[in-house]
Amino acid sequence: METYSETGEFSRNLFYIDTFAHDLRRSIGIFVLRNGSECAIFDSGMPNSSGEILKSLKKFGIDLDSIRYIFLTHRHIDHAGSSAYLLEKLSNASVGMHPYSAKQLMEPSKIYQGGKELFRDFATPMNPLEIASIRTLQDGEEINIGKEIVKAIYTPGHTSDHISYYIPSRKALFCGDLIGLFNPKTMKLSPACMYPSFNYQSFQVSMEKIRAVDLEFLIFPHFGVVIGNDSSIIVEDSLATHQRLFKIAEKHKDNAKKEEILKEVKAEMDASATFPDSVRERAVEFMAKGFIEGLNPH
Numbered sequence: 001m002e003t004y005s006e007t008g009e010f011s012r013n014l015f016y017i018d019t020f021a022h023d024l025r026r027s028i029g030i031f032v033l034r035n036g037s038e039c040a041i042f043d044s045g046m047p048n049s050s051g052e053i054l055k056s057l058k059k060f061g062i063d064l065d066s067i068r069y070i071f072l073t074h075r076h077i078d079h080a081g082s083s084a085y086l087l088e089k090l091s092n093a094s095v096g097m098h099p100y101s102a103k104q105l106m107e108p109s110k111i112y113q114g115g116k117e118l119f120r121d122f123a124t125p126m127n128p129l130e131i132a133s134i135r136t137l138q139d140g141e142e143i144n145i146g147k148e149i150v151k152a153i154y155t156p157g158h159t160s161d162h163i164s165y166y167i168p169s170r171k172a173l174f175c176g177d178l179i180g181l182f183n184p185k186t187m188k189l190s191p192a193c194m195y196p197s198f199n200y201q202s203f204q205v206s207m208e209k210i211r212a213v214d215l216e217f218l219i220f221p222h223f224g225v226v227i228g229n230d231s232s233i234i235v236e237d238s239l240a241t242h243q244r245l246f247k248i249a250e251k252h253k254d255n256a257k258k259e260e261i262l263k264e265v266k267a268e269m270d271a272s273a274t275f276p277d278s279v280r281e282r283a284v285e286f287m288a289k290g291f292i293e294g295l296n297p298h
């Protein structure tokens, strides 16, 4: 499987940044697109990651004034965390997002609290975004970065406000946490059905949208880039894993206690490399619970 999982230019004018979140390699990454004199960043990592991101942009020779957008996939602290801090240095940038993310990020205390529940001390406070810096995006909306088109595709499932970003001319998709957590070491994918926001029905509908997209680069925040035909294989793999979990949950629907279903679903989860040791078990717990709760329509 061809993958890319470090800081650098993985294809001409497409960059990947390892933010070294929680002092770990290959935990949280962001994606950067350049076209001519304009650039966009996709996601912003944890609140304390702006320094590492700015350092990498400098290394790529990217002028901070050329950055027009930070596009956020969803509201979670490990994706939206640094956006307000980055904006202090990016004088020409707006932050593109779902309208619901906007509501949350103007007053981010709830997101910070949610982040604390999972990441504990690794979660540091977030600064609020000002309304003037926010650009809300509609489903299917296209934004120009230089001569490149970035298409916002609503893909709820992991959260209700989730957006995936597609660059048609490059066949590149930044998929956020929709498809799952990709571990570039094992090449395995783990579901990202985080409690309490995951919804299985929405996930299935969103995955059909992704299946219809032509892929050359599948870019994960957790973690790295899958290149070529393997991108589509990973999408199918994710669907199959979720279906397997669904069958386990169905099997026990009528008789079993919730704890038993939880145990079985948990056994199916790869204790992914995404999380620091002290957080990993809790993360798996959250995901197993998220999957069971997410079977009911929200």
Ligand SMILES: [Zn+2]
Pocket: 074, 076, 079, 158, 177, 194
């Ligand atoms: Zn998330």
